[in-house]
Amino acid sequence: MTRQNLHCHTTFDDGKDSPEAMVLAALRAGFGSIGVSLHCPIAGEDAWTCPVGEEQRFIDEMRRLQTAYAGRIAVWCGLEYDMDAVRRSVPPYDYIIGSCHMLGGFPIDADPEEAALLIAVHGGERRAAELYYERLSAMADYPEISIVGHFDLPTKYNERVQLYDTAAPAYRDAAFAAMEKLSAAGKIFEINSGAISRGWRTSPYPEPALLRHLRDIGGRVCICSDAHAADAIDCAFDRCEALARACGFEELWQFDGRDFVPVPLI
Numbered sequence: 001m002t003r004q005n006l007h008c009h010t011t012f013d014d015g016k017d018s019p020e021a022m023v024l025a026a027l028r029a030g031f032g033s034i035g036v037s038l039h040c041p042i043a044g045e046d047a048w049t050c051p052v053g054e055e056q057r058f059i060d061e062m063r064r065l066q067t068a069y070a071g072r073i074a075v076w077c078g079l080e081y082d083m084d085a086v087r088r089s090v091p092p093y094d095y096i097i098g099s100c101h102m103l104g105g106f107p108i109d110a111d112p113e114e115a116a117l118l119i120a121v122h123g124g125e126r127r128a129a130e131l132y133y134e135r136l137s138a139m140a141d142y143p144e145i146s147i148v149g150h151f152d153l154p155t156k157y158n159e160r161v162q163l164y165d166t167a168a169p170a171y172r173d174a175a176f177a178a179m180e181k182l183s184a185a186g187k188i189f190e191i192n193s194g195a196i197s198r199g200w201r202t203s204p205y206p207e208p209a210l211l212r213h214l215r216d217i218g219g220r221v222c223i224c225s226d227a228h229a230a231d232a233i234d235c236a237f238d239r240c241e242a243l244a245r246a247c248g249f250e251e252l253w254q255f256d257g258r259d260f261v262p263v264p265l266i
């Protein structure tokens with residue numbers, strides 16, 4: 001199996017390195033293809049998203065790299081869409097990841113204090129989780145979205161401070177319902193190691209109980225590092241692949257330039 005990573009960031013949003021540095025890192029790591037996924041413009045959030053005026057420049061640079069590296073590595077121009085995006089219709093990207101980074105104007109994964117504040121203003125962890133998964137599951141109605149980004153993002157800090165009891169029936173019901181709705185709409189779920197490379201977690205998103213449920217309902221997965229620096233391009237891919245196998249998945253879904261196709265997980 002040749003590895004593919006469709007989720008990473010660059011200096012066009014909150015990443016540390018250029019798109020070309022990410023492509024070169026993917027080449028060094030032996031990937032067959034690499035997609036850079038721009039954080040879409042969100043009003044008032046230029047600190048971590050791409051400003052509206054920069055979007056075309058990003059697309060032009062990705063198309064340049066696509067041509068420059070043809071025959072060595074496939075390069076795709078992606079978007080990490082957000083439910084708080086400036087607009088629904090987007091310029092022509094090769095594929096789109098759908099994510100939810102904010103709830104009621106509060107960041108979900110800025111730091112543990114902000115995450116705790118988000119829970120408090122939404123009336124407790126149970127209600128916050130229900131609102132998050134309701135909002136995320138609305139992406140089922142967005143046919144342009146292929147991949148669900150970091151499905152259980154609110155649990156980012158749970159290994160340090162347990163903000164959500166993920167074994168609680170209410171939490172599990174909300175997560176399962178969103179998973180079932182999104183999977184029925186054909187969305188692929190990423191196994192995402194982004195919080196591992198940034199030192200917050202030792203295990204990827206989503207947690208094993210959710211992945212096992214996804215497997216039980218016939219869901220599909222891919223593996224992404226959500227790297228924000230070139231040296232994290234293949235962070236914990238071994239661990240993600242082992243987790244997928246342990247949860248019963250026998251294949252990963254990879255983008256081939258037109259569609260997502262199954263690749264045996266061997």
Ligand SMILES: [Zn+2]
Pocket residue numbers: 080099101149150
């Ligand atoms: Zn994200």
Ligand SMILES: [Zn+2]
Pocket residue numbers: 007008009080226
């Ligand atoms: Zn991302």
